[in-house]
Each structure stands twice: as structure tokens, then as C-alpha cells.
Amino acid sequence: MSARGSMVGQFKNDRRLRGGVIFLCVPLLALNLGPTADGANLTPEQIDFFERKVRPVLASNCYSCHSAEVSTPFANLRLDSRTGILRGGDSGPAMVPGNSGASRLVQAIRYASGLKMPPAGKLTEDEIEVLVRWIEMEAPWPDELEPEISLQTEQFDLGARRQGHWSWQPIQSNTPPEIAAVQHPVDRFLTAGLNENGLQPAVTTNRRTLIRRIYFDLTGLPPSPEEIRRFIEDQDPNAYRRLVDRLLASPRFGEHWARHWMDWVRYAESHGSEGDPDIPDAWRYRDYVIRAINNDVPYDQLIREYLAGDLLPTPRINGLDGINESILGTAHFRMVEHGFQPVDPLEDHVNSLENQIDVFSKAFQGLTVSCARCHDHKFDAISQKDFYAVLGTLRGMRPIQTVIDTPERVYKNHTEMAALKGKIKMALVEVWLDQANGLANDLIAATPSTPFIERSACNKGDALYPWAILSSKQGREFSVTWDALADAVKSDFRNNQNFNHKMTTGGWDLRGQDYTGWFKQGVGLPKHPSRPGGFWITTEGEEVLNGIYPAGVYSHGLSRKHPGVLQSPRFKVESDSISLRLLGGNFSAAKLVVENYPLGIFAVGIYDQGFAPKKDRMTWATWDTKFWKGFEAYIEIATLDDRTNFRLDSVDFFRTPKPKPEGDGRSFFGVAEVIFHNGDQPPRGELVPALHLLRSPMPDKEAALAIRYQQLLIAAIEGWRDDNLSELQALFLDDFVRNGFLETSIEKLPDIALHVTRFRQLEEIIPIPRRAPGVLAETLPPQPLLIRGNHKNPGEPVPPRYLEALDGDEYKDPRTTRLRLAEEVASINNPLTARVIVNRLWYHIFGRGIVSTVDNFGKLGEKPTHPELLDYLAAHFIQQEFSIKKMVQFLVTTEAYRRSTEASAASIEKDPTNSLLQHMPLRRIGAEAIRDAMLTISGQLDRTMYGESVKAYYVQLANLDDPAVDGLPKGDEHKGPLDGDRRRSVYLAVRRNVANPLLEVFDAPKPATARGQRDVTNVPAQSLTMMNSPFVILQATKWAETLVAELHDTVRARVKKMFVQALGREPSTDEIDRVETFLVDAAEERQIASGEILSSQLVWQDLAQAIFNFKEFLYIR
Structure with a gap:
């Protein structure tokens, strides 16, 4: 038998460690096949x-x-x-x-x-x-x-169901029973129950057990040997209360309890399905929850932020970090699973809304509202109309990346940069007018090989193309050529106009009033469209600007760092194609969002209705929308970091190598028109710079033509100065700028250089906006009831409201539906909200809820074991202003919490499930706590808080070169480190398709629905993991390295140290003896001399891993 295997025999007779090494030699016959599928044991x-x-x-x-x-x-x-x-x-x-x-x-x-x-x-x-x-x-x-x-x-009798079930009834203000010598109100309720059943409470546990229990329950981490020593030696009667308060004030409290919240709201950082696409910046929601719990933000405020954080009239501001905390609260709405390019995105959307209702109703109300999608609820006072009333309340949300910065951060340097831009413009006007006054002479002096003439001669639309053709003509040849040019350009203009008119079936002109009907977010987007003549000041290089823009909407008026999301009104797709006239760069993109499906812009397939512009001049992009006729959709145009997912468009996808974002936060777009049309051809450009000249009367000779050019250019510059340019003038002026006739070089513009330098300095220090998953509210008509839950079979509209059993009134103002819902759920008059949360807190403290089905307070759920106590706690929670920390403190300072886990014989006989809480239950610590404890004990834990999640570690599949197979990422660029960068488990990425193997085997839930109570399984995979996991072996190795580095230890002293570090107690003499025998056996197995045991890392690594396998390590008494 191996040394590690022999530990089973060596420890099997110790009473405290009976079965102590639970994961070493488990027969396969112990395999748990899971519950049967036909009853109450379903997961x-x-x-x-x-x-x-x-x-x-x-x-x-x-x-x-x-x-x-x-x-x-x-x-x-x-x-x-x-x-x-x-x-x-x-x-x-x-x-x-x-x-x-x-x-x-x-x-x-x-x-x-x-x-x-x-x-x-x-x-x-x-x-x-x-x-x-x-x-x-x-x-x-x-x-x-x-x-x-x-x-x-x-008939479905909602009233009878409401009256007949306890959870719908108002919370009662119960008085704790009077019991001599019992002071804490909770203990008085519990003692009364024990007395009624002839039971005596268990004795108070010892201090070693208590400090380990409270540390894991409040922080998810083990106490250090020094912390244990101080607590044991502190004889002050208030020592325990001080310990509780210290742990509640510890930032580790928020990290541990945030993980509970994340279970409730099915926190995830990817959408699942094929490819498992990211939810960008999802980790910010996790950090938000940690901060909120550490700051003890009232629970009712968190509910308001959960449902309507983007709509609160007075959002909660984090002044220290410059963050709008409230708007972060809605990020969970984005954490839904999405199918891969669903053929029916409406079904995907309805399923997503159903999941949001399911999570919200279970997490905060303990109800299974989603069971009423197809019919009235089979058991509870929830009608099918209730379901669609709530669905209609939540339906008016569009997925976006929302900026969480405060206005002070968002608008940093805005005023000074705007003023400098104005000064730069006026200085350019002065220089350009001076240049324009010499244009006639410059043109006459130019030759066909002059650069700006040579360039213009190749493009019929250029402003100087007529000059390039006409300058060599004389007399009649001049007039004939002029007429031919003018007729051709004018004819093209009329033909293009007619073509566009015939093909167009609708759209928006974003240069005018249509812009007011679009949804806008981001400081980069102006209140009104830009008139012709807009420009962008470059942030590097020799040129001040690149050109002059036509009328439109631009996200980068001052900086390409500024965020911008522009979304059209919702419309039914009825045309063959949609075309947009836009510009952009740095992976900004336009996409067609069909039925709120956020994962567009795929390189191939039916979702290739995306376009990433790569030019600083307007161009047409056309989407084939025939497949989507009949669906509702909207158009989104966004900068790179404002996109709800990053996928290369069909142009970039097939490039080798594939382009990647630079990561400097800069991206931009501009858009002028959106056209719905039949056929596949895009609209034709109607205006060209040359048209501006050729519309004017014909000059009689070359000199007159040069003067005409000069006059038109001067008029365009003056119009630019006065903000009174026409579209043709803007095109005309832009041509002269881009062709290099008008000076834009900083080196040659000394009067402008200082302004440009200062502008660039200010632009450089603009902070990159911080974003998080979010939603954008929109007003929609009432949701139809879907007959049998079928999205293809809509019935009568159902006005938005909350549940009828909770007196939900219709929400008359469609703009505030979610806000109204949030207020109803957070109301002190809601009988479910406070009951559900105090029951959840009770479960995490005592291992079982007063209502054991913590996610279901309906008829199929269990009845409360102590209904009067549950209502007392709910009322107390409300009186304490919804403070989670105060309630946790209230519960852990009870005598019941400090009891031993030893059950009396009478309790085992009369109350085998311990529903009366005669003793504290023996509980396994959570999956994250197991991992974090190993990191702590090995001395490896990095306690850094917050920040991007550490990528998931997974076993690489061999010989698979595809970007994704069954949703699993391939390639080391997607793979996280084995030790998770030594961070706490709460900071590990939570992906739907790639789970951390250690956390998964110890029952960390999949992010599918609300999970208030995790499974606690005992299966062979756990023993195999603890024996073979590279992570477990690594931590045992690191622990051993630390131990053997302490050269002055004795074997017995080191063993005592290990027991205290891992188990919170010293070993007995008998245990030390058996450990010594184990060490000798391990050394012999590894061929290490007995005199070298103390310095052998491998021997102590074996012992460290064996201790990690102790049941006492994995459980708290």
C-alpha cells in the first residue's frame, strides 16, 4: 500500500477524524447516479x-x-x-x-x-x-x-390560491416568546420549538471550532494560526462580538457573500452555445456586487438597481472611483444564454426574457413565475396574464455596453478642447483664405505633372478634374469640352437621383430631424446633427486634420476616445436590402439587430448584416435583409468598445493575418443616411465636388475658369468660417484639403502649432471610458399573451404590471414600467421580498433555510419550520433598513449559531433532519472556499481585489485546430493559468462552456437559473480530483516548499503547525505518532533517507495533499 493510501488506516480509529480521509480510496460502487426523474428529488x-x-x-x-x-x-x-x-x-x-x-x-x-x-x-x-x-x-x-x-x-381561482397559501399573506410583527435565561430573540423562538418537542439544545462549541466556523461563513477563508491564538487567549466576554464585527468590516466579507449573490442571479461572462461568445466587461458587475455588500448598501436599493438601475432619478455614485454604481446593477440582464445564429431570433428573445423573469422571480420573490408562460400556474396564484404582464415590463430593453463613468470623468477637458478646436479653425481659415486668394495664379502656373493636378486628372468627381481637362483647351474646344463635362456630371446627378428615388422604400436622413428619433448614448454623440463642415483634429502626425466632413452625425467631434452608440427606432424588415452611408475606423461597426439578438456581425451566415467602415470618408454599405423580412429589428452603430460583442466582419475575417484592435480606446464613426430599398445594388452617390463648379455659368477661357475656382474656394472657406456651408461646398472644400492644396501641416503653421500641441495633450489624458453590460430603455406597446407560450401565436395584449396576487396595478406610463416594478418588489408591503432574503441569509448561516426550498415559496415549496421566526426576522430586517450586514451579525451572535455539531440521541430520534436546530449542522465548505483555503494555507493567495477576471483553466483538446469545437476555445490565448494567478475564486472567469474543473466537481452551479441552494454531492470524481488535480498537487507542493524552508522545525512541531493551518486545531499525540509513521512510509516509498525527512519537500508534499483530503479540512463543524 502507498504511503498516502496507508493514511486511511492510520487515521480510521480517531474519533474526530472518523472517516477523516474521505477521498482516498472510494469504491466505484459508491457512484451517485443522481435523483430519480419522477418526483420531488429533481435538481x-x-x-x-x-x-x-x-x-x-x-x-x-x-x-x-x-x-x-x-x-x-x-x-x-x-x-x-x-x-x-x-x-x-x-x-x-x-x-x-x-x-x-x-x-x-x-x-x-x-x-x-x-x-x-x-x-x-x-x-x-x-x-x-x-x-x-x-x-x-x-x-x-x-x-x-x-x-x-x-x-x-x-376556473383558475387566483384569489383562493392567494388566500390559501402562507407566503402571500402580510408579514406579521411577532413577539419572541418569553423564556427564562434566553436573551437573543432568535434563540427564544428556537428554544420554544425545542421545548415543545422535549429537546435540549446542544452545548456551546469550543473556541477553535467557532473561529473556524465564523471565518468560513463570513469570509470564505480559514483563520490564520495567529488569529486563532489571539481569539483563544482573549478572555473578554465581548471577544466574539468584536471578532464578528471585524470580519463584517473585512473586504473578504464582500468577496465571499458576493459569490452567493452571483449564484442567485446566475452570473456569467459568456453567452454559451457554439463559440461561447464573451459578454464584454461582465466582471464589472461582480466588482459592483462586492463593493455593494462591503458597503452594506440596503437590500431594497440593490433591488431597485437590479431592475431599474439605469432609470433611477438619483443614481448611487461612487465618488472615490468616479462610477455610477446604480447603472451597473442592470448588467445581469445581459447574462443570458443565446443560441448560435438562431434561425428564429424572436424565439431566442422570448426565451431570454423568460430566463430573466425566472431568475428575478426566484431570486427576489421565491416564486416560479416562468412556469406560467404556457398556462396559468399549476399550483400558485400566478396567472398566464401575470407572466406576460411582467414580460412586457422587462421587454423594453435593448442590449448595450453602457458607460459607467460619472459626468466629471466623461467630460474631462471637454470645454477647453472645444475652445481650442474653435481657435484652430479660425487660424486655419486665415491661412486658407490667404492661399485661396492665390489659387487662380497657382492654377495657371500649374502643369499636368503638378501633384494636385495629376491626382485630380484620374478622378472625374474631383473638384479640379474640370481644370485638368480644360486648362489645355482654347476657344471652341474649350466651350465644347465644358458643355460635355457639365452635361455628363449633371446627367449622372439626375440619373442617380432617379435611381435612388425608384429603389428607395423608406429610411432615415440623419442630417436632419430624423436624428431626434434615434436612441443615443455616449458623450461623443452630439445633441443635433453636424452641419456640413465638421472636422477632426488628429492626435498624432504632421497634419492638423484629414479633411472636411459633410453633414451627419459623428462620434469623434473632439476625441476618438469618446464613446458612442446610435440605434434606430425599431422597425419591421420589409425591404430586400438596407444601405447606410457612413465612415469610421478602429473597428467601429454598424449592424442589424434582429429581435434584440446582440451577437450579430458574423463572418458568414444569416447574421452577416454588419459592416466595419475603414475610411474617413463617407461610403455606402449594403446588407441583404431578404431572410429577415417580417422580423422586427433596429440598426446599431457603435464604436469598438461600445459593441455588445466583437466579431470581425466578413472582410476582416478572411484576411491573413486577421487584424486586431490596438487597445488604446480610440474608435469612431460617422453616419448620414439609412436607406431601405429593393434589389441588391446600393444607392448611388448624387453629389460630387466637380458638380459645384459645373453648375455655374461657363467661363470663356482658362483665366476666367481659374478665377471661378478661386471665387468658389473663397466662398467655401468663408462659409466654413461662418458655419454656413452647403453640402456641395463641403465636398468642394474637402477636396482641396485632402488633395493638399490647402495647408494642414503643423510644421508650416507655426501660429496653430501651440494650440494643436495643447489640444493633443488634453486629448491624450482623457481617460478611456469604462463600460459594462447594460440595457437601453425603450417604450414598446403592451406585450401580447402568447397562446400556449408559442411566440408565433400571439393573443390579446396584456398591459404591463406586477403580479395580481400582489395587487399589481397597470403601469400607465410606458416609460417607467421597470422603475414601477422595482418599487413594488422593493416595497415594505411586499410580503415576499424580506422573507425571501432573510431566509437566504439564514440558509447560508445555518445550512438550511427556515423554508428549506429557498428558491420556492410556492405551494410546491416546503413550509417554514418556524413561521413566526421567519416573519420576525423579515420585520426586523425592514426595521434595520434592509441591512444585510446587520442581519448576518444578528444571526451569528445567537447561541444557536455557537452550538456544537454533536446531536443528542433524543434529537436524532425526534428530529432526524435537525429542522428544530437542536445543534449546528456539519457543513461542507463551498467549492470556492475549498480552493481559496488551499491557496491560503500554501501561502499563495493573492488578495488583490477587483479587476478583469482570470481566464478559465481547462485541459486542451488535442489535434483540434478549429476556432471552437462544442463551444470550447482552442489555443493558449484563451487558456488561463492553472493556479488562476493565485486569485480568489470569485475572480475566476465564469464561462458557460468552460468551467473550472475543481469548482465544478464540488458543485459550483452552472449559470442557467437562480441557485439559492447548491447541491452538496459526494461522488468519486471529488476524490479523484483531490488526489490527481494539478491544482491540488501544486498547492501541496507550494505548502511543502514553505514548510521545508523553515530549517529549525522538528517533525512534531511542523505537524502541529500544519494541523493548525489546515484544520484550526492541534493534533493529538496519537495523531502525531501516526503522521510520523506516514512520513517514514512516504520517505521509504520515495527512497529518501530517514535523516532527510525534515528537508524533503516530496515527503511533506505527500502529507500536505493527504491533509487536503481530510474530511475535517473540507467541512466545518
Whole structure:
């Protein structure tokens, strides 16, 4: 037997460590196959999958013929209950749980046999896959009675359900029972329950156990040996209270409890599905939660920020960091799973909204509101109209990246830069007018080889093209050529106008009033469109500016660092194509957002309605929109960091090497028009600079033409000076600037150089805007009720409101629906809000909720074990102004919390589940705490707070060169370090398709729905992980390195130190003896001399890893 294996035998007789090494030699027969699929033991994921995926498919496609809704189900087959499906109909059982291939139901929906169901048309491949996957999962179905056919006409009685269930009733102000010698109100309630059942509370635990318990519960980290020593030696009666207050004030409290919140809101940093695309800057929401909990922001305020942080009239400002904290609260709305290029994005959108309702209603109300998508709730006072009223409240949100900086930071240097830009312009006007006054002479003196003439001669649209052609003509040849040029340009102008008029079916002219109807965000976007003549001052190089812009909307009037998101009104796609006239660079992009699907601009496929402009001059981009006819959509134009996802467009995607953003925060765009049109050809440009000249009367000779040019240029410069340029004048002036006739070199403009230098200095120190996932509110008509939950079968509109059982009134003002919802949920009159949160806090302190189903206060949930105590705590929480820290302090200072985990014989007999809390339960620490404890004990933990998440560590798949296979990233650029940069687990990236293997095996939940209570499994994979995980081995190695570096230790002293570091206690003499035997065996196995044991890293590494495997290390008493 190996040395590590022998530790099992050596420690098996120790009472405190009975079963102490739980993960070393576990037989495969102990494999936990999970709960059965036909009752109350379902996991939340199974219930969520059934309610969100399976039941809607069955209800929409099968219930009309195979349910209690019909007096005689077709073929005597019922598909509205698991019992009915297993019983089957005339042909026998409809399914074999776990074997979809042998299930008649699957054969029928695949049209693989003579029976083809539904007969009206085959289900979609996605719907078929849902039912196949469900059957392979053993067909999980919530524990509910089979509907009776006789009930088909029974009315849904919401009032009766509300009156008949405890959680809908108002919170009662209960008085704690009077019990002698019991002071804490909570203990009085609990003691009364024990007394009624003839039980005595367990004794108070020892200080070593208590400090380890409170440290893990409040900070998720183990106490240091020095902290343990100080607490044990502190004889002050208030020592424990001071310890609690110190831990509550520790920043580690927020890190630990933020992870609980992140479970509640299914925090994620990617969207899942194929490719697992990022949610940019999602980590800022995690940091927001940590700050909020550490600052003890009232819970009702956090609810308001969760639902409507972007709409609060007085947002919560973090003056220290210059952050609008409230707007960060809505980031969770973006943390939904999205399908990969869904053919039906409306279905994806409705599913996303359903998930948001599911998470919100479970997390803050303890209700399963999403179960009412297809029908009135089977058990609770929640109607189908309730579901769509809430969905309509949340529907008016568009996904965006929102700037979280305060105005002071956003507008840094804005005033001075604007003033300098004005001075630079006036100085340029003076120089340019002087140059323009000599234009006639310059033209006459020019030759065909003069650079600006040579360039213009190659482009018929250039302002100087007529000069290049006419300057060598004389007499009649001059006039004939003039007429030909003028006729050609004017003819092109008329033809292009006619073409555009015939093809156009609608659109927006963003140079005028249409701009007011678009959604705008970002300091870069002006209140009004820019008149012709806008320009951008360069931030490097010799040129002051690149050119003169036509009328339009520009994000970079002062700086390309300034953020900008421009979105059109929502519209139904009815044209073959959409074209935009725009400019831009640094990976700004325009995209068509169909049904709020945020992951557009794919290189190939149906979502290639994106364009990343790469020029500083306006050009047309055209999208093929025939596939999307009938869908609702809007257009988004955004700078690089304001895009909701970064994907290369179809041009850049196929370049080698692929271009990458520079990362300096600079990006820009400008846009003038959006045109809906039929056919594939883009609109034709109507105006060219030469038109400005050729519209004027014909000059009689070369000299007169040169003077005409001079006059037109002077007029254009003066118009620019006076902000009174026409579009043609702007094009004309721009041509002279870009062709180098008008001076823009800083070196040759000494009077301007100082202004430009100062402008660039100010621009350089503008902070790059900080962004986070967010939403943009829009006003929409009421949401139709979707019959049987089918998004293709809308019924009557349902006005937005909250649940009828909570007296939800219609929200009359569509602009404030989410704000109204937030106020109703956060209200002290809401009977659920305070009950749900204090029950969650109780669960995390005591290991079991007063309502054990912490996410479900409905009829299928458990009843409270101490209803009077629950209401007392809820009322107390409200009185304490929704303070989470005060409630946690209130709970951990009870005698109940300080009790031993030793159950009395009477308690085991009378209350085997410990629902009366006779003793503290033995609890395994969370997955993150296990990892963080190993880092702490090994001396490796980096306690740096906040910042971008550490990339996920995963095992690289071999021989796969694709960018993504099954959603897993490939290549080291996507892979994080094994030790997670030694950061706390809360700072590790949470991706849907790539989970940290250690956290996953110890039940860290997948970010699918609200998880108030994690699974606590005991499976062989955990023992294998603790024995073989490279991370565990690495931490054991680092711990051993630290130990052997201390040369003056003895074996016994070192063993004592290790026990205190890992377990919070010293070993017994017997334990030390057996550890010494273990060390000798380990040294012999590794062929290390007995005299070298103390200095052998490998031997102590073996012991360190063995201690990591102790049950006592993984559990808190």
C-alpha cells in the first residue's frame, strides 16, 4: 500500500477524524447516479429544463389532442403528465426513460414510422432535440398530480390560491416568546420549538471550532494560526462580538457573500452555445456586487438597481472611483444564454426574457413565475396574464455596453478642447483664405505633372478634374469640352437621383430631424446633427486634420476616445436590402439587430448584416435583409468598445493575418443616411465636388475658369468660417484639403502649432471610458399573451404590471414600467421580498433555510419550520433598513449559531433532519472556499481585489485546430493559468462552456437559473480530483516548499503547525505518532533517507495533499 493510501488506516480509529480521509480510496460502487426523474428529488436544473424547454413544446404541439383539455384524448394517449406518457395509449407506452431511440414518442415526432406526429407538420429540429434530450435525462417531471379531464372547465381561482397559501399573506410583527435565561430573540423562538418537542439544545462549541466556523461563513477563508491564538487567549466576554464585527468590516466579507449573490442571479461572462461568445466587461458587475455588500448598501436599493438601475432619478455614485454604481446593477440582464445564429431570433428573445423573469422571480420573490408562460400556474396564484404582464415590463430593453463613468470623468477637458478646436479653425481659415486668394495664379502656373493636378486628372468627381481637362483647351474646344463635362456630371446627378428615388422604400436622413428619433448614448454623440463642415483634429502626425466632413452625425467631434452608440427606432424588415452611408475606423461597426439578438456581425451566415467602415470618408454599405423580412429589428452603430460583442466582419475575417484592435480606446464613426430599398445594388452617390463648379455659368477661357475656382474656394472657406456651408461646398472644400492644396501641416503653421500641441495633450489624458453590460430603455406597446407560450401565436395584449396576487396595478406610463416594478418588489408591503432574503441569509448561516426550498415559496415549496421566526426576522430586517450586514451579525451572535455539531440521541430520534436546530449542522465548505483555503494555507493567495477576471483553466483538446469545437476555445490565448494567478475564486472567469474543473466537481452551479441552494454531492470524481488535480498537487507542493524552508522545525512541531493551518486545531499525540509513521512510509516509498525527512519537500508534499483530503479540512463543524 502507498504511503498516502496507508493514511486511511492510520487515521480510521480517531474519533474526530472518523472517516477523516474521505477521498482516498472510494469504491466505484459508491457512484451517485443522481435523483430519480419522477418526483420531488429533481435538481433545479432538471426542473428548469422541463419548465422552460419541454413543457412549452408539449403544450404548444400536443395538448390539443392528448391532454385533459379534451374529453377523449386521441388514441387514449395523455401527454400532459409523466404518468400518462409512461402509461401510453392504444399502442403502448409512449417513452422509455433514458432510451429515446426505443421511445414511440421520438419515433413519431421524427416521422420515422407510420405514425407521424403532430400530423399538421413536423416539429423543428430544435424541438425534437429538446424532447430527445429530456428522455435521455430520464424524463424529469415535477412532482404533480395528473390533471383530471373533469377539471377542464374549472376556473383558475387566483384569489383562493392567494388566500390559501402562507407566503402571500402580510408579514406579521411577532413577539419572541418569553423564556427564562434566553436573551437573543432568535434563540427564544428556537428554544420554544425545542421545548415543545422535549429537546435540549446542544452545548456551546469550543473556541477553535467557532473561529473556524465564523471565518468560513463570513469570509470564505480559514483563520490564520495567529488569529486563532489571539481569539483563544482573549478572555473578554465581548471577544466574539468584536471578532464578528471585524470580519463584517473585512473586504473578504464582500468577496465571499458576493459569490452567493452571483449564484442567485446566475452570473456569467459568456453567452454559451457554439463559440461561447464573451459578454464584454461582465466582471464589472461582480466588482459592483462586492463593493455593494462591503458597503452594506440596503437590500431594497440593490433591488431597485437590479431592475431599474439605469432609470433611477438619483443614481448611487461612487465618488472615490468616479462610477455610477446604480447603472451597473442592470448588467445581469445581459447574462443570458443565446443560441448560435438562431434561425428564429424572436424565439431566442422570448426565451431570454423568460430566463430573466425566472431568475428575478426566484431570486427576489421565491416564486416560479416562468412556469406560467404556457398556462396559468399549476399550483400558485400566478396567472398566464401575470407572466406576460411582467414580460412586457422587462421587454423594453435593448442590449448595450453602457458607460459607467460619472459626468466629471466623461467630460474631462471637454470645454477647453472645444475652445481650442474653435481657435484652430479660425487660424486655419486665415491661412486658407490667404492661399485661396492665390489659387487662380497657382492654377495657371500649374502643369499636368503638378501633384494636385495629376491626382485630380484620374478622378472625374474631383473638384479640379474640370481644370485638368480644360486648362489645355482654347476657344471652341474649350466651350465644347465644358458643355460635355457639365452635361455628363449633371446627367449622372439626375440619373442617380432617379435611381435612388425608384429603389428607395423608406429610411432615415440623419442630417436632419430624423436624428431626434434615434436612441443615443455616449458623450461623443452630439445633441443635433453636424452641419456640413465638421472636422477632426488628429492626435498624432504632421497634419492638423484629414479633411472636411459633410453633414451627419459623428462620434469623434473632439476625441476618438469618446464613446458612442446610435440605434434606430425599431422597425419591421420589409425591404430586400438596407444601405447606410457612413465612415469610421478602429473597428467601429454598424449592424442589424434582429429581435434584440446582440451577437450579430458574423463572418458568414444569416447574421452577416454588419459592416466595419475603414475610411474617413463617407461610403455606402449594403446588407441583404431578404431572410429577415417580417422580423422586427433596429440598426446599431457603435464604436469598438461600445459593441455588445466583437466579431470581425466578413472582410476582416478572411484576411491573413486577421487584424486586431490596438487597445488604446480610440474608435469612431460617422453616419448620414439609412436607406431601405429593393434589389441588391446600393444607392448611388448624387453629389460630387466637380458638380459645384459645373453648375455655374461657363467661363470663356482658362483665366476666367481659374478665377471661378478661386471665387468658389473663397466662398467655401468663408462659409466654413461662418458655419454656413452647403453640402456641395463641403465636398468642394474637402477636396482641396485632402488633395493638399490647402495647408494642414503643423510644421508650416507655426501660429496653430501651440494650440494643436495643447489640444493633443488634453486629448491624450482623457481617460478611456469604462463600460459594462447594460440595457437601453425603450417604450414598446403592451406585450401580447402568447397562446400556449408559442411566440408565433400571439393573443390579446396584456398591459404591463406586477403580479395580481400582489395587487399589481397597470403601469400607465410606458416609460417607467421597470422603475414601477422595482418599487413594488422593493416595497415594505411586499410580503415576499424580506422573507425571501432573510431566509437566504439564514440558509447560508445555518445550512438550511427556515423554508428549506429557498428558491420556492410556492405551494410546491416546503413550509417554514418556524413561521413566526421567519416573519420576525423579515420585520426586523425592514426595521434595520434592509441591512444585510446587520442581519448576518444578528444571526451569528445567537447561541444557536455557537452550538456544537454533536446531536443528542433524543434529537436524532425526534428530529432526524435537525429542522428544530437542536445543534449546528456539519457543513461542507463551498467549492470556492475549498480552493481559496488551499491557496491560503500554501501561502499563495493573492488578495488583490477587483479587476478583469482570470481566464478559465481547462485541459486542451488535442489535434483540434478549429476556432471552437462544442463551444470550447482552442489555443493558449484563451487558456488561463492553472493556479488562476493565485486569485480568489470569485475572480475566476465564469464561462458557460468552460468551467473550472475543481469548482465544478464540488458543485459550483452552472449559470442557467437562480441557485439559492447548491447541491452538496459526494461522488468519486471529488476524490479523484483531490488526489490527481494539478491544482491540488501544486498547492501541496507550494505548502511543502514553505514548510521545508523553515530549517529549525522538528517533525512534531511542523505537524502541529500544519494541523493548525489546515484544520484550526492541534493534533493529538496519537495523531502525531501516526503522521510520523506516514512520513517514514512516504520517505521509504520515495527512497529518501530517514535523516532527510525534515528537508524533503516530496515527503511533506505527500502529507500536505493527504491533509487536503481530510474530511475535517473540507467541512466545518
